[in-house]
Amino acid sequence: MSSQKGTVLITGASRRLGLYNARRLLEAGYRVIATFRHHSSGIDELKQAGAVVLQSNLDETRSILNLIEQVKSITSDLRAIIHNASGWISDSDNPQDNEPLAHLFKLHMEAPWLINRSLYGLLKNYPETADIVHMTDYNALRGDEHYAAYAATKAGLESLTRSFARLYAPKVKVNAIAPYLIIMNDHDQLAAAENTLHIPPMGLEPGEDVIWQSLSYILHNPYVTGTTMPVDGGMSLR
Numbered sequence: 001m002s003s004q005k006g007t008v009l010i011t012g013a014s015r016r017l018g019l020y021n022a023r024r025l026l027e028a029g030y031r032v033i034a035t036f037r038h039h040s041s042g043i044d045e046l047k048q049a050g051a052v053v054l055q056s057n058l059d060e061t062r063s064i065l066n067l068i069e070q071v072k073s074i075t076s077d078l079r080a081i082i083h084n085a086s087g088w089i090s091d092s093d094n095p096q097d098n099e100p101l102a103h104l105f106k107l108h109m110e111a112p113w114l115i116n117r118s119l120y121g122l123l124k125n126y127p128e129t130a131d132i133v134h135m136t137d138y139n140a141l142r143g144d145e146h147y148a149a150y151a152a153t154k155a156g157l158e159s160l161t162r163s164f165a166r167l168y169a170p171k172v173k174v175n176a177i178a179p180y181l182i183i184m185n186d187h188d189q190l191a192a193a194e195n196t197l198h199i200p201p202m203g204l205e206p207g208e209d210v211i212w213q214s215l216s217y218i219l220h221n222p223y224v225t226g227t228t229m230p231v232d233g234g235m236s237l238r
């Protein structure tokens with residue numbers, strides 16, 4: 001599997017931002033390996049457009065390790081890994097229930113940890129500088145009273161961004177993108193979500209392309225590593 005622009009592994013490509021960015025990567029001439037948990041029409045579309053699609057449950061260690069072996073059997077080098085898969089899961093009301101934290105630890109931290117360490121050899125084989133991009137969240141460092149497990153594990157992923165950036169320079173750049181609300185979730189209450197949209201100074205629902213622009217900037221800039229890029233409509237001004 002080879003392409004002039006190299007092969008990119010992107011997780012959670014079945015819908016929304018992952019699907020959008022996988023499409024844009026294909027249009028830009030990259031080979032794409034796209035992972036999904038639940039099959040979707042978007043996955044069929046990516047496959048038809050030439051992507052290799054792999055099913056993986058990234059909150060199960062065995063499934064993560066299996067994905068790693070599958071990627072190694074498909075390609076000998078990687079231009080980039082984009083950790084997009086994520087669970088927007090609120091904290092449990094039961095104080096003894098550890099499930100959301102355990103689940104999100106695996107998905108947001110263990111999966112990137114295992115994938116980055118196991119596939120570093122493929123990134124190193126890429127003839128030019130390669131990239132790892134972690135999708136985090138505006139709330140990662142701020143915290144969230146109802147999504148504490150989500151925010152904490154995204155904060156952990158921001159820490160891993162800096163550790164891996166130190167470890168893998170200069171061969172591989174490692175950066176995070178930390179969005180505020182980009183597109184609303186179907187299950188978000190419309191009124192509440194619309195209020196949320198108006199909090200940042202920019203006050204709009206920007207749509208997926210602002211993430212593609214950020215991703216594209218990171219992939220093309222040879223001197224940016226260990227950063228977390230806010231894409232937040234100016235929330236730091238609040």
Ligand SMILES: NC(=O)c1ccc[n+]([C@@H]2O[C@H](COP(=O)([O-])OP(=O)(O)OC[C@H]3O[C@@H](n4cnc5c(N)ncnc54)[C@H](OP(=O)(O)O)[C@@H]3O)[C@@H](O)[C@H]2O)c1
Nearest residue numbers: 012014016017037038057058059084085086135181182183
């Ligand atoms: N959209 C926003 O406004 C926004 C704001 C802040 C941060 N972000 C970050 O940007 C990224 C993309 O956001 P999004 O809104 O497009 O996310 P999303 O709609 O929640 O989609 C998440 C993706 O992750 C996959 N996924 C979830 N749990 C998984 C698991 N256990 N194993 C494997 N895959 C799993 C889902 O797969 P299935 O559909 O197959 O289950 C889906 O493709 C995420 O990292 C998110 O935290 C987004």
